[in-house]
Amino acid sequence: MIYLLSPLVKKGTISLPMISFSLTTNKIDFSRCDTLMFTSKQAVVSAESIDKRWKNYPSVAIGRATKKKIEELGGEVIYYPKEFYGKSLAEDIKEKFSDRTLLYLRPKEVSFDSKGYLAKEGIELQEQIIYETSCQRYEESDAPLKNAIIIFTSPSTIKCFFENFSWDRSYTAILIGKATKEHLPDYCEYVVADVPLIDSCIEKAKEISKNSDIC
CATH class of the missing domain: 3.40.50.10090 (Rossmann fold)
Structure with a gap:
């Protein structure tokens, strides 16, 4: 499953907005x-x-x-x-x-x-x-499921995610750019989008998901 932490709603993703x-x-x-x-x-x-x-x-x-x-x-x-x-x-x-x-x-x-x-x-x-x-507030039960691909679109979405949830080792992070990468904890597995746009993040997430299915 692909979770998008931006306030935007995009087809093919699960909306989990972190900021307002x-x-x-x-x-x-x-x-x-x-x-x-x-x-x-x-x-x-x-x-x-x-x-x-x-x-x-x-x-x-x-x-x-x-x-x-x-x-x-x-x-x-x-x-x-x-x-x-x-x-x-x-x-x-x-x-x-x-x-x-x-x-x-x-x-x-x-x-x-x-x-x-x-x-x-x-x-x-x-x-x-x-x-x-401002950070949105969630219950622990709202956390992404195991093996989720999570799209972070800004340093703020990273900050707010970790105020709500713990990181599961099965997660993969998709980052919109190098500046965002600097705010992700070192223990998180991540990939940076080819282009710093949300649509590029989604494309990268779908590639990873497809390759995982093949494996």
Whole structure:
């Protein structure tokens, strides 16, 4: 069985959402920026709910799903790094946007300190928290069955999973990207999706399931 821990419901998976989202503000301060930065599609959705004027500003999109959501909602992506890893991201932003004032629209908790890392490179990154995530609560009886394939779509889904359940040695984790991998306990067996998208995670899970059936 394939369990998807995202709030999204996808065909061919068992929905076991680990997180819920809520807005933390009703306005965005655009007064000191000329460019926005998003590191998740939920941040884009939240910005759209708060103030549709975000689309008047070009955006730096971290992650393919983030880029896709910005464009779906009518925004402009002027930079899309292939990977989101500290030093290379900071160097790229320093090279391409040293003359711009970036505003990072972010969740309350982040897995990577973008502001601090960019500050080391002499880049001032403004931030505004616009949403937060909360863990869903489950009973132990709701835990995935043995031999389950479990799709983790963010560090938050990992955190919330382990607040609810223990890891069974028969489980296999599918991770949406390398950044998510850093938050998974070392004792968990895992595979990283070929592309950092939920659909790619599902494809990888189905491959593993099929191969297990053959064996």
